[in-house]
Amino acid sequence: KNQVEQSPQSLIILEGKNCTLQCNYTVSPFSNLRWYKQDTGRGPVSLTIMTFSENTKSNGRYTATLDADTKQSSLHITASQLSDSASYICVVSDARYGGATNKLIFGTGTLLAVQP
Amino acid sequence: DTEVTQTPKHLVMGMTNKKSLKCEQHMGHRAMYWYKQKAKKPPELMFVYSYEKLSINESVPSRFSPECPNSSLLNLHLHALQPEDSALYLCASSQGITDSSNQPQHFGDGTRLSIL
Numbered sequence: 001k002n003q004v005e006q007s008p009q010s011l012i013i014l015e016g017k018n019c020t021l022q023c024n025y026t027v028s029p030f031s032n033l034r035w036y037k038q039d040t041g042r043g044p045v046s047l048t049i050m051t052f053s054e055n056t057k058s059n060g061r062y063t064a065t066l067d068a069d070t071k072q073s074s075l076h077i078t079a080s081q082l083s084d085s086a087s088y089i090c091v092v093s094d095a096r097y098g099g100a101t102n103k104l105i106f107g108t109g110t111l112l113a114v115q116p
Numbered sequence: 117d118t119e120v121t122q123t124p125k126h127l128v129m130g131m132t133n134k135k136s137l138k139c140e141q142h143m144g145h146r147a148m149y150w151y152k153q154k155a156k157k158p159p160e161l162m163f164v165y166s167y168e169k170l171s172i173n174e175s176v177p178s179r180f181s182p183e184c185p186n187s188s189l190l191n192l193h194l195h196a197l198q199p200e201d202s203a204l205y206l207c208a209s210s211q212g213i214t215d216s217s218n219q220p221q222h223f224g225d226g227t228r229l230s231i232l
Contacts, residue, residue, distance in 0.1 A: 034220065041225070041228075042225045042226075043120070043206050043208070043223030043224050043225045043226055044159070044206075044223045045223070046220035046221070046222075049219075049220055089158055103161065103164075103172070104161070104221070106158030106159055106160075107158060108157070108158055109156075109158055111156075
């Protein structure tokens with residue numbers, strides 16, 4: 001079973017609308033949780049990084065939340081644009097390797113399509 | 117443009133060929149990574165280099181041979197690959213491999229590899 005599960009697998013929304021992507025993880029202990037955006041044919045780009053003590057972090061129209069007790073995170077996209085069409089990947093840093101490595105556990109991603 | 121440069125962008129090779137993938141970064145990062153990504157799947161970690169020394173090898177077959185000539189360069193030598201090795205190969209770098217500063221990994225745009 002994947003230690004980082006994302007939902008939905010895919011999502012279609014209209015331009016200008018908001019949406020929320022979900023991430024549930026079982027990685028424990030963990031150092032931080034990251035959200036990446038990956039455009040088709042490109043490498044992932046970091047959107048946010050949150051440690052276990054942070055509840056929320058924003059990057060422009062992207063706002064990530066973290067509940068370390070329930071092991072859930074969400075990524076909220078406000079006023080979506082066509083350029084937001086991409087795969088959004090939730091990534092948890094496995095703290096068992098802390099101090100020696102930076103091993104990231106990747107989720108399966110949510111494919112977002114923003115339509116005009 | 118990304119700060120991690122990968123060449124070539126595309127590579128087609130036969131199963132008996134020998135080729136190399138190259139990755140370069142000039143951000144002063146001391147940790148560099150190779151990932152393999154199949155279509156519609158998250159990246160899978162292959163190798164981690166820290167301070168030019170191999171830190172992690174995720175049980176990758178010996179037909180993949182990494183090399184880190186200096187702190188800015190990372191190569192992946194390929195020999196006798198199989199059709200199932202066709203994938204997007206991503207290089208990433210980060211300032212260090214510990215999580216103390218929770219720094220993002222910066223990804224290149226990858227090399228699209230096809231094995232005939």
